[in-house]
Amino acid sequence: MSLAIIGSLAGCATLLSGGLPLLQIAPGAFGGERVLEQRLTMRWPGETRTLDVVASIDDSTVSLVGLALGVRLFSIDYDGKAVQSTENVPMALPAERMLNDFLIVHAPLPALQAALPAGWQVNDTARQRVVRHDGQNAIVVDYSNDDRLAGRAQLTNRPLHYQLTIDTAP
Incomplete structure (x- = not known):
């Protein structure tokens, strides 16, 4: 049963592909070492999936490890230019898409502004970040603090x- 759940989690990702090219943000832009334990809940029409991610950030690497039901699904290592990824369960969602979402949410504003390609802009307000593409709101992030x-x-x-x-x- 757990393999069926993991398989459906992996298969759902096809709906999430596409978007921005891989953003070039140096891990050092995050300002030091951190380890984040995260629960991700993905929602799209008719589906909801949850997985846990451990994110490690240091001056040279951002690493993401995805887990579901205690099984390691994937790992991503990013040096600011290239992605090395390992999938223990086939994932239809490219590592670059998962990494870009992480960077859009967590990167400091100046680093994200510098990394966006032509036609894309980002602005922050108190607890919201808006990424615009060709003048239209494309990605909106609301923060709790x-x-x-x-x-x-x-x-x-x-x-x-x-x-x-x-x-x-915390």
Whole structure:
């Protein structure tokens, strides 16, 4: 039964592909070492899936490890330019898409602004980040508090019709 659940989690990801090219943000832009324990809840029309992610950030690497039902689904290592990923369960969602969502939610504003390609802009207000593409709101992130690396963040990707809720443990 657990393999069926993991398989459906992996298969659902096809709905989430596409979007921005891989953002080039140096891990050092995050300002030091951190380990984040996160629960991700992905919602798109007719489906909801949850998995746990452990994110490790240091001056040279951002690493993401995805877990569901105690099984390691994937690992992603990113040095600011290239992604190395390992999938223990076939995932239809590219590592770059998962990593970009992480960077959009958590990267400091100046680093994200510098990494966006032509036609894309980002603006922050007190507890919201809006990424615009060709003048249209494409991705909106609402935060539960002022620390972007803690609490709850709700990402809505309008063009791809999905929401991602990230609950980060204190």
